[in-house]
Amino acid sequence: MKTTTLADSKADPMIVTVQQHILREQREHSPHATGSFSWLLSGITLATKMTEARVRRAGLLDVIGSAGGINVQGEVQQKLDVYADQALVHCLGVRENVAIIASEESEEAITFDGRDGKGKYVVVFDPLDGSSNIDVNVSVGTIFSILELPEGMKCTDDPTRACLQAGVRQLAAGYVVYGSSTIMVYTTGHGVHGFTLDPSFGAYVLSHENIRMPEQGCYYSSNDAYWDTFPDVYRDYLSHLRNGGMGRRYALRYIGSLVADFHRTLLRGGVFLYPPTDKNPDGKLRLLYEANPVAFIAEQAGGFATAGTQRVMEIQPTEIHQRTPLIVGGKSEMEAFQHFVQPSKAPASELPASIAG
Numbered sequence: 001m002k003t004t005t006l007a008d009s010k011a012d013p014m015i016v017t018v019q020q021h022i023l024r025e026q027r028e029h030s031p032h033a034t035g036s037f038s039w040l041l042s043g044i045t046l047a048t049k050m051t052e053a054r055v056r057r058a059g060l061l062d063v064i065g066s067a068g069g070i071n072v073q074g075e076v077q078q079k080l081d082v083y084a085d086q087a088l089v090h091c092l093g094v095r096e097n098v099a100i101i102a103s104e105e106s107e108e109a110i111t112f113d114g115r116d117g118k119g120k121y122v123v124v125f126d127p128l129d130g131s132s133n134i135d136v137n138v139s140v141g142t143i144f145s146i147l148e149l150p151e152g153m154k155c156t157d158d159p160t161r162a163c164l165q166a167g168v169r170q171l172a173a174g175y176v177v178y179g180s181s182t183i184m185v186y187t188t189g190h191g192v193h194g195f196t197l198d199p200s201f202g203a204y205v206l207s208h209e210n211i212r213m214p215e216q217g218c219y220y221s222s223n224d225a226y227w228d229t230f231p232d233v234y235r236d237y238l239s240h241l242r243n244g245g246m247g248r249r250y251a252l253r254y255i256g257s258l259v260a261d262f263h264r265t266l267l268r269g270g271v272f273l274y275p276p277t278d279k280n281p282d283g284k285l286r287l288l289y290e291a292n293p294v295a296f297i298a299e300q301a302g303g304f305a306t307a308g309t310q311r312v313m314e315i316q317p318t319e320i321h322q323r324t325p326l327i328v329g330g331k332s333e334m335e336a337f338q339h340f341v342q343p344s345k346a347p348a349s350e351l352p353a354s355i356a357g
Ligand code: AHG
Pocket: 075, 104, 126, 128, 129, 130, 131, 132, 223, 256, 257, 258, 259, 261, 284
């Protein structure tokens, strides 16, 4: 009886889907893994494909514009915010290993009946990032962060407290950018990998293995409309970038969707900043489901993320929707920022090993 080897098969052996990749990573790094994590991740990928299908047809379906509600952030909910949120709640809700979820669109953490003892994962997410860009056909995205239910805790004990874990405790983090193509980027602490959705057969296929952030880029990304209300050190730092202080003149790129601005920073280098402003003195971006996942990915790719004088991933959260300033970028830009914001601190040696080199 003739057996067929992979080499004989006509299917393209170069196709590695995100599910295959996560299973390969688990075999390599967590040999006792039971495939439970990849089952969880498949819930996220499915929900993002459902959202992607709506994003691609937003002008044709009744998903443009406001859903009429106001979310816990006090922001007008867009219809796609609500749809993306419902897709994630549903797809994660049917995965019995998920104990608790927290969403930008829900005030409280969400638990699932009868899940005590089975659920081990906590998933926090921004179902649709960059909502203000939906109606004008500019890239938006989904951001997620995966934590473990604290040891000895039942999911009904204190769901909120289970979500309030520092970023260093993330098991995995990722985002999907619904852009000119749809790309998922994730890390489980073993490098950063990107997968492009192939619409011809609906799978996320490995397209960017082991992404490394360039040590120095040529873009800075911040909403300069708030320049007058940035703290002085931020203005001094941005002037340093603008005036050739880094040995090159930086250009400004700002899309207004964190996922898209960060994805460019990850691939091209440079720095993204959302400093404190008079409107948002603690920063605008949310720690749990925007800053922490982005920070995990940045550091895994050789960059660094700070809230100003503190490493983002070391902030101990006190509220699910708490905000933080976010400065995230490549080695050179972040070392330079460190000197502006904490001139007294020793130079690079104080930065985490991932960036101090
Ligand atoms: P969201 O749409 O999830 O509320 O996030 C929007 C965020 C983030 O994506 C972006 O970087 C920032 O808001 C832009 O804020 P400004 O419009 O104040 O620049």
